[in-house]
Amino acid sequence: xxxxxxxxxxxxxxxxxxxxxxxxxxxxxxxxxxxxxxxxxxxxxxxxxxxxxxxxxxxxxxxxxxxxxxxxxxxxxxxxxxxxxxxxxxxxxxxxxxxxxxxxxxxxxxxxxxxxxxxxxxxxxxxxxxxxxxxxxxxxxxxxxxxxxxxxxxxxxxxxxxxxxxxxxxxxxxxxxxxxxxxxxxxxxxxxxxxxxxxxxxxxxxxxxxxxxxxxxxxxxxxxxxxxxxxxxxxxxxxxxxxxxxxxxxxxxxxxxxxxxxxxxxxxxxxxxxxxxxxxxxxxxxxxxxxxxxxxxxxxxxxxxxxxxxxxxxxxxxxxxxxxxxxxxxxxxxxxxxxxxxxxxxxxxxxxxxxxxxxxxxxxxxxxxxxxxxxxxxxxxxxxxxxxxxxxxxxxxxxxxxxxxxxxxxxxx
Amino acid sequence: xxxxxxxxxxxxxxxxxxxxxxxxxxxxxxxxxxxxxxxxxxxxxxxxxxxxxxxxxxxxxxxxxxxxxxxxxxxxxxxxxxxxxxxxxxxxxxxxxxxxxxxxxxxxxxxxxxxxxxxxxxxxxxxxxxxxxxxxxxxxxxxxxxxxxxxxxxxxxxxxxxxxxxxxxxxxxxxxxxxxxxxxxxxxxxxxxxxxxxxxxxxxxxxxxxxxxxxxxxxxxxxxxxxxxxxxxxxxxxxxxxxxxxxxxxxx
Numbered sequence: 001x002x003x004x005x006x007x008x009x010x011x012x013x014x015x016x017x018x019x020x021x022x023x024x025x026x027x028x029x030x031x032x033x034x035x036x037x038x039x040x041x042x043x044x045x046x047x048x049x050x051x052x053x054x055x056x057x058x059x060x061x062x063x064x065x066x067x068x069x070x071x072x073x074x075x076x077x078x079x080x081x082x083x084x085x086x087x088x089x090x091x092x093x094x095x096x097x098x099x100x101x102x103x104x105x106x107x108x109x110x111x112x113x114x115x116x117x118x119x120x121x122x123x124x125x126x127x128x129x130x131x132x133x134x135x136x137x138x139x140x141x142x143x144x145x146x147x148x149x150x151x152x153x154x155x156x157x158x159x160x161x162x163x164x165x166x167x168x169x170x171x172x173x174x175x176x177x178x179x180x181x182x183x184x185x186x187x188x189x190x191x192x193x194x195x196x197x198x199x200x201x202x203x204x205x206x207x208x209x210x211x212x213x214x215x216x217x218x219x220x221x222x223x224x225x226x227x228x229x230x231x232x233x234x235x236x237x238x239x240x241x242x243x244x245x246x247x248x249x250x251x252x253x254x255x256x257x258x259x260x261x262x263x264x265x266x267x268x269x270x271x272x273x274x275x276x277x278x279x280x281x282x283x284x285x286x287x288x289x290x291x292x293x294x295x296x297x298x299x300x301x302x303x304x305x306x307x308x309x310x311x312x313x314x315x316x317x318x319x320x321x322x323x324x325x326x327x328x329x330x331x332x333x334x335x336x337x338x339x340x341x342x343x344x345x346x347x348x349x350x351x352x353x354x355x356x357x358x359x360x361x362x363x364x365x366x367x368x369x370x371x372x373x374x375x376x377x378x379x380x381x382x383x384x385x386x387x388x389x390x391x392x393x394x395x396x397x398x399x400x401x402x403x404x405x406x407x408x409x410x411x412x413x
Numbered sequence: 414x415x416x417x418x419x420x421x422x423x424x425x426x427x428x429x430x431x432x433x434x435x436x437x438x439x440x441x442x443x444x445x446x447x448x449x450x451x452x453x454x455x456x457x458x459x460x461x462x463x464x465x466x467x468x469x470x471x472x473x474x475x476x477x478x479x480x481x482x483x484x485x486x487x488x489x490x491x492x493x494x495x496x497x498x499x500x501x502x503x504x505x506x507x508x509x510x511x512x513x514x515x516x517x518x519x520x521x522x523x524x525x526x527x528x529x530x531x532x533x534x535x536x537x538x539x540x541x542x543x544x545x546x547x548x549x550x551x552x553x554x555x556x557x558x559x560x561x562x563x564x565x566x567x568x569x570x571x572x573x574x575x576x577x578x579x580x581x582x583x584x585x586x587x588x589x590x591x592x593x594x595x596x597x598x599x600x601x602x603x604x605x606x607x608x609x610x611x612x613x614x615x616x617x618x619x620x621x622x623x624x625x626x627x628x629x630x631x632x633x634x635x636x637x638x639x640x641x642x643x644x645x646x647x648x649x650x651x652x653x654x655x656x657x658x659x660x661x662x663x664x665x
Contacts, residue, residue: 001528002527003528026476027477151443151526152526152527329476329480330460330461330464331460331498331499331501331502331503332456332457332499333498333527336445337446338445338454338456345645
């Protein structure tokens with residue numbers, strides 16, 4: 001008997017939703033589940049974070065049919081300035097050094113390094129794109145409570161009691177992935193002992209589309225340009241201190257924030273709620289199993305200091321989309337190991353590299369041991385004066401180097 | 414299976430030892446992490462060649478839902494159905510035959526569980542030809558190097574093809590490189606396939622295919638080699654025909 005769907009995706013977040021759009025647009029029969037109803041996900045209070053979208057990721061979103069709903073609300077990042085509080089030296093990335101596509105303005109300024117997109121806008125874009133896709137069924141709120149897998153199908157039992165069959169199940173259900181847990185895939189976890197405080201601020205002067213990353217003794221502090229005179233703050237602190245900061249009154253919180261932010265953009269005022277998330281590194285040894293695939297945070301969660309978590313997830317989406325669509329167009333059963341193995345091999349090195357890099361950077365910078373402090377001061381200076389090294393770092397972060405999926409190269413699958 | 418003990422009817426080009434050897438391996442056919450892993454890995458390149466050839470010949474769009482819709486296709490030497498199933502999913506109306514009863518049993522059972530409607534028959538091309546059947550497309554992969562009489566086999570394929578139809582074959586070339594790689598390398602060193610799977614002396618040169626088919630009004634259309642990339646453990650389409658290769662022919 002033919003299964004109900006080609007692919008069942010658990011988790012309709014930014015990674016799962018993008019995978020769903022890519023697959024459904026190719027004609028595959030897709031069902032996507034999420035524990036939250038779409039109306040809850042697009043509410044302003046649901047997710048106050050903003051995400052850095054690297055240039056390669058922006059191309060993936062364009063190919064997935066999402067960028068048309070995002071380009072007006074995306075804030076370009078033109079410069080990135082990295083500094084260490086205990087050093088006068090800094091690292092400066094200017095987008096004009098990374099012009100990979102000609103820009104229509106004719107000013108030779110080329111493409112930005114990336115974009116800042118508020119997560120709530122991303123979720124609205126997903127809802128609008130999903131609406132247009134005929135082959136895509138959304139079941140939300142809906143949760144998978146059990147999965148059975150055999151040689152021909154995945155049978156997923158939902159909390160409603162309904163049973164759905166598919167050729168393949170994708171777990172894009174985040175750090176606490178239910179699919180991962182039901183499949184019994186082991187997780188390796190390292191707690192950073194830090195929490196990430198996230199909020200949005202208004203400031204007096206325009207940010208000129210510059211992103212700042214400051215390495216303070218207790219953790220990295222990032223100022224990321226949103227539309228208007230607003231920025232998104234990602235502020236890592238040791239967990240007990242973060243808890244204390246979260247408990248401060250609005251006025252006290254503003255003072256703590258201003259001490260780290262500085263006065264270069266004039267008066268800084270937090271707007272809206274603050275969020276606090278524990279930071280950890282976590283990864284699985286493998287991302288595929290019989291008729292099962294993990295993508296995004298479900299198989300690799302990393303430190304947010306480089307803003308790469310979502311970008312890695314979108315690279316997973318591009319690679320998985322290409323692997324599954326190629327197989328589907330050959331009439332192959334998309335749940336087979338020989339199909340999924342290509343995805344795992346493709347993504348393993350890149351994900352490992354980025355997790356290792358963000359882990360190492362955090363370890364080196366969140367530290368005041370003198371040799372390490374000297375090493376990072378020199379390191380920033382050295383990277384800044386060696387153009388090939390500096391460029392390679394950025395190309396990797398922009399998602400423009402390595403063996404790229406078609407969508408990341410701006411090509412259709 | 415009421416004809417389990419029956420040998421395929423009609424004068425047969427299949428040699429009995431070869432039929433028995435594949436039947437013994439049939440159960441493992443669909444395990445893509447087991448013995449047949451190399452064949453499963455080879456499959457995407459082979460299917461892509463078939464699909465692209467047919468799409469070009471019949472003017473179909475490979476990104477469409479059922480690019481092979483409506484084409485009557487015969488898979489000769491289907492084994493466990495590794496090629497029959499994907500071609501059916503792409504829309505072809507597939508009949509598949511094999512000289513091994515156990516392979517047909519495995520294939521029939523597997524396709525039913527996959528919800529695919531494929532007509533599997535324990536039969537030979539010669540007997541189908543005797544019935545006067547004809548198809549738009551004939552596909553026979555990794556078979557010609559196992560048959561007892563190559564020219565008789567090619568003759569049967571030609572008569573089973575409708576005028577204007579397509580024949581697609583895959584086999585191993587008889588070169589020193591294929592002796593080293595496909596016979597000694599794959600069977601004895603890498604153990605990809607069981608020892609004795611192939612008899613190198615029966616490997617087929619492209620010229621032997623064209624020589625056998627040309628007099629029957631079946632002309633070579635194109636050929637493509639299949640290369641192996643050991644670094645990525647992956648097969649790819651190549652211009653070199655000296656080991657594995659695919660060939661497509663059209664009938665007048």
